[in-house]
Amino acid sequence: MATIALLHGPNLNLLGQREPHIYGSAALADYEAAVVAAAAQHGHTVVAFQSSHEGDLVDAIHRARTDADAIIINPGAFTHYAWSLHDALAAFTGPVIEVHISNPNAREPWRHTSVVSPVATGSIVGLGMHGYELAVDAVTRRLAAS
Ligand code: CA2
Numbered sequence: 001m002a003t004i005a006l007l008h009g010p011n012l013n014l015l016g017q018r019e020p021h022i023y024g025s026a027a028l029a030d031y032e033a034a035v036v037a038a039a040a041q042h043g044h045t046v047v048a049f050q051s052s053h054e055g056d057l058v059d060a061i062h063r064a065r066t067d068a069d070a071i072i073i074n075p076g077a078f079t080h081y082a083w084s085l086h087d088a089l090a091a092f093t094g095p096v097i098e099v100h101i102s103n104p105n106a107r108e109p110w111r112h113t114s115v116v117s118p119v120a121t122g123s124i125v126g127l128g129m130h131g132y133e134l135a136v137d138a139v140t141r142r143l144a145a146s
Contacts, residue, residue: 001044001045002069002070002139002140002143003070004070004071005060005061005064005073006035007048007064007072007073007075008028008048009052009073009075009077010076010078012028026129034132035136036048038133039136042136044140047068054078057078062088064092068094070095071089071097074098074100074101075098079104080104080115082116089120090119095121095139095146097120097121098117098123099123099124099131101126101128103125105126121138
C-alpha cells in the first residue's frame with residue numbers, strides 16, 4: 001500500500017523525559033510505534049526520522065518526494081519560524097499532516113504562528129498520541145481519494 005514518512009523536529013527525542021505536564025509521559029519511540037500500528041491496520045509502511053537540525057529535516061522531506069506517499073510531521077519549535085521546511089513541504093505532492101502533541105494556540109503567543117500550516121493538507125493539535133492516529137486515518141482517506 002502506501003509509505004508514510006513520520007518526521008519529528010528538535011527536542012522531540014526528549015519526549016517522556018521532561019515536561020510531562022505538557023507532553024505526557026510517552027517517549028518518541030511510543031509515538032512511532034503507535035503510528036506504525038495504526039498504519040499497519042491499513043497496510044501502510046512507516047519510515048520514521050527525528051532530527052534537531054533544520055537541514056536534516058529538509059533533506060528528509062526531499063527524500064520523501066521519491067520514497068514516501070505521505071508525510072506526517074511534528075516540526076517542534078521549527079513550526080514557528082523554519083521557512084525552509086515550508087518550502088520543502090511545498091515541493092512534496094502528497095498529503096502532509098502537521099501534528100502537535102500540545103495545542104500551540106493555547107500557549108505562548110510566539111507559538112500561535114505556524115509556517116508549516118499553509119503548506120499542510122491539515123493540522124491536528126492538542127490531542128497527544130490520538131492526534132497521530134487521526135493523522136494516519138487522514139492520510140489513508142486522502143490517498144484513497146487521489
Ligand atoms: O506540541 C507539540 O508537539 C510541539 O510541536 C512541541 C514543541 C513546541 O516547540 C511546539 O510549539 C509544539 C517542543 C518540543 C519539545 O519537546 C520536549 C519534550 C520533552 C522535554 C523537552 C522538550
